Amino acid sequence: MVYMCFLVDQTRKVRRSKPAAGTCSRCGGGARVAEMKTATRFCYVPFYWKSWKAIICTYCGAILKSYR
Template sequence: MVCFCFLVDQTKKVSKRKPAAGFCSRCGGGASVADMKTCTRFCYVPFYWKSWKAIVCTFCGAILRSYR
């Protein structure tokens, strides 16, 4: 029996941020609206990416709400 194992990873990057009204419910830090990019790689070759907006905490980095 032969078993193959491949490396698959996913990264999330923030490209732009703008301040937003409100506070984080987890740590109490400020909130900002961010343009996020998600890239999924298979054996170090990107094969799927997606751009979306999210409200992110500026202190702890938690995603409070996402708009896809």
């Protein structure tokens, strides 16, 4: 028998960020506007990535709103 195992993972990185007005609705921490990069890898080889903006919490790291 032959078993095939494929490893697919996805990573998110904050490229740049700046302060934004408002607070987090979950923990009450401050908010930041961040430029995010999402990379999807298949067997450790990146084959898809995209850049997008999001409002994230500085304390808990939750994504409050995303702009794709």
